[in-house]
Amino acid sequence: MASAPEPLAALPTPAGAAGASRLPTVRGRLADFASMPVHQVLRRLETGPRGLLEEAAQARLEHYGDNVITGTGRPRRAPQVLRALTNPFVMILYVLGAVSAALGAYGATTVISVMVLISCWLQVRQEHRFDRVAATLRAMVVTTATVVRRASAQAPPVARELPVDQLVPGDVVRLGPGDMVPADVRVLRSTDLRVDQAVLTGESVPVVKQAAYGTGAPYREQDGDLGTFDCPVLGFMGSTVSAGTATAVVMATGGSTYFGAMHAQLAPRRAETAFDRGVKGVSRALIGLMLVCAPLVFAVNAGVHGVRLAALWFAISVAVGLTPEMLPVMVSTALARGAKAGLRHKVVIKRLPALHNLGAVGVLCMDKTGTLTHDQLGIECHVDPYGRPDDDVLRWAAINSVGTTQTEEAWPVNDLDEALLAHAEQAGVPTEGWIATEVVPFDAARRSSSVVVRHAHRPGTETLITKGAVEQVLPRCTRLRVAGDDLPMSAAEHRRLRELADRHAADGVRMLAVAIADRRPFRPVPDQDLTLVGFVGFRDQPRDSARAALAALAERGVAVKVLTGDHPLVAARICRDAGIAPGRTVLGEEIAGLDEPVLSELAARTTVFARIDPEQKARVVRALRASGHVVGFLGDGVNDAGALRDADVGITVESAVDIARESADVVLLGDDLHAVAEAVTEGRRTFGNIKKYLEITISSNFGNVLSMLAASILLPFLPMLPMQILVQNLCFDLCLLPLAFDHVDRRALRRPQTFDPRRLTRFVLLLGPANTLADLTAFAILLHVTGGHPGSAAQALFHTGWFFENLLTQAAAVHLLRDRRPPSRRNRAALPVFAGTVAITTVATCLPLSPLAAPLAMRSLPGFCLLSLTFVVALYCVLISAAKALWHRIDSPTRR
Secondary structure, X not given: OOOOOHHHHOOOOOOOXXXXXXXXXXXXXXXXXXXXXXXXXXXXOOOOOOOEEHHHHHHHHHHHOOOOOOOOOOOOHHHHHHHHHOOHHHHHHHHHHHHHHHOOOHHHHHHHHHHHHHHHHHHHHHHHHHHHHHHHHHHOOOOEEEEEEEOOOOOOOEEEEEEHHHOOOOOEEEEOOOOEOOOEEEEEEEEEEEEEOHHHHOOOOOEEEOOOOOOOOOOOXXXXXXXXXXXXXXXXXXXXEEEEXXXXXXXXXHHHOHHHHHHHHOOOOOOOOHHHHHHHHHHHHHHHHHHXXXXXXXXXXHHHHOOHHHHHHHHHHHHHHHOOOOHHHHHHHHHHHHHHHHHHHOEEEOOOHHXXXXXXXXXXXXXXXXXXXXXXXXXXXXXXXXXXXXXXXXXXXXXXXXXXXXXXXXXXXXXXXXHHHHHHHHHOOOOOOEEEEEEEOOOOOOOXXXXXXXXXXXXXXXXXXEEEEHHHHHHHEEEEEEOOEEEEOOHHHHHHHHHHHHHHHHOOEEEEEEEEEEEOOOOOOOOOOEEEEEEEEEEOOEOOOHHHHHHHHHHOOOEEEEEOOOOHHHHHHHHHHOOOOOOOOEEHHHHOOOOHHHHHHHHHHOOEEEOOOHHHHHHHHHHHHHOOOOEEEEOOOHHHHHHHXXXXXXXXXXXXXXXXXXHOOEEEOOOOOHHHHHHHHHHHHHHHHHHHHHHHHHHHHHHHHHHHHHHHXXXXXXXXXXXXXXXXXXXXXXXXXXXXXOOOOHHHHOOOOOOXXXXXXXXXXXXXXXXXXXXXXXXHHHHHHHOOOOOHHHHHHHHHHHHHHXXXXXXXXXXXXXXXXXXXXXXXXXXXXXXXXXXXXXHHHHHHHOOOOOOOOOOOOOHHHHHHHHHHHHHHHHHHHHHHHHHHHHOOHHHO
């Protein structure tokens, strides 16, 4: 078996080396490769232009490992354990446990420790499942690269798609528009190659890369990183091909790349999304509630009873009860379950928090191509400058497409060229015999392509053919061809031609201008003085399902905005056909000079943006987010990558270009827009269950705190022992976890939902006192049963009775508050939820009769007491139902 070459063996940085120390090493290696001629680069890498042998590639893969950045491979347990142990809610329990131990309350310390262990164990277990689900989903939409390899020394080279993580140093790769540069590479040959390196440099302007550099010229290492990234022969992992094609050889992979060294030094951070903001806001609100209530309970008990040590211990137990230490477990469980459910609708969630962001989306921005339309172009017409059918226009346009496809064997034929070539063949228009000598491919900025061709049987004559957007090509034309004659183009003719193109565009036909110019060999490609031969019209039919899918999104409260580089009249017509009222279309040139506040206001009231470039798409998305919207972006092209990254949730399709799939959070395995609506619903269903957990647990705990404050003032003893509070809280937390698998009210799926600390606070303030009223009734009954005596037997009966009533009312709260509607046969909780409440009811009934009753200072309840407390639970059901009905009237969407 071929072994890894010695020069390469020293390239990977040893494991554990700091990223800061690796960057100079990587820069020095890049300087060496940049200064070598191509043949020396290939010799050093022990490869050739025909690629590696498969056997040698496998040996190198074993030597270097997968082409992944540290931290993006398989999930590891150590970081998961560390996250669980440093969760803010768990850290609060550390402090409370330490204080309990210092006070000598070792029983309470033990219970708190058990709660910490259960919470951390469940969180690590669920996060491991969470990561495995995410890894499995990401593997379904793995990014690939075109690699040239040979099966044997005598076999011809074969270009095939391989997962990017299988690349090794020495591999020969082919790059085209939309491809991610899969590793650090040295360019071997290129055609008008431009690469977007914004992920590394922050510069949005693509840079030119070419092979005709570095034949021994010294590399300017003193220029630092700027010199590194400006070097024309080097391509870097993580950058994107924005135009042109190239063949390159892999110099380094994984952690040995420049991006790998940067990642080790300072991992890039994604912008904060709605999920991130929501979790932080709720966490701050809950910690704030605990910091207010626990000292208040201590102050009241110490002031009334004067036993400060007991009061402190009691306040610590209350603080533990208010700490939702199972919240991370609940969130992880719900998101992982929702991601699995999304696969039923052919939706892959790459980053699981994106599922919540989908449910929170209120504005969905999209490009029309491939979403509202089939992305299968058909030729509608080919006309001369006066709108008359002309096969000569089709011939020149098709020859332009032929020349484009000849430049690189790996060049992907775009849909427009494919449609032209197919139509020309069907119409019998000859395109054979033409050879391209120079090519300037189409890109989003120029919106045109140019080729210089010559005919095999007409040496010495070359023709430039330019095909592109009317507004880009017409200003470069000085003549127009009519019936074989070239006539000068006046300003009036120019206006007439624009009007002709606009009339077709208003009917949904995208017009491309076709112009030519004679050229002598070996002269630069002229940019002006062209002759317009006519127009080619394309029609992209709206999807039959688009109208129904957009209606489904509207029913879910999602506003759709179209961001396209196409003609404004074409965009408006397609939107109308799909059921979207376009309103006034805003052009890219209108937003170019606007500041962010003005753009935010304009974006909020605009439905269609046309003729906008990739950076302007991203600006619109950022402006909408800045104005408070949760924004999704659906796109599949290289020009959509920036907007996909800047949105709260980026959505793409399986057939998208590499950079779009890599930038997106969600990938649709089909191309039906209905899948987006279903994914939004699944996101809202997932969040609905998380919201249930928060509302039920916080309102119940807050009601208990109010009850304890009242009891501390009215009773001559503590209403419940600290140990009993801790056991009760642990039981209730475990009972609530199955809510991740519950059903959700359909009405809750009709509008965007996200974490709202203010709304949660209002809910708790309204529903919590209902729990307190029931508790006060239970206090009255228990005082009557015990006769108000402060003896130990009477206290034990009181504590046991309130423990029993508390757990039963909390079990009832799960069923009463889990849905807007009252419980019924048609509105039943899911089986896991039902099992959880049966379990907590069993604990409440059996614990006072078990061997644990004595350590917990409990005793069995007499029959009259059980019957009376059951009445209290029924009263609680009435009170909480009335409070819930009042809440839904106050919280109705019409009142917001």
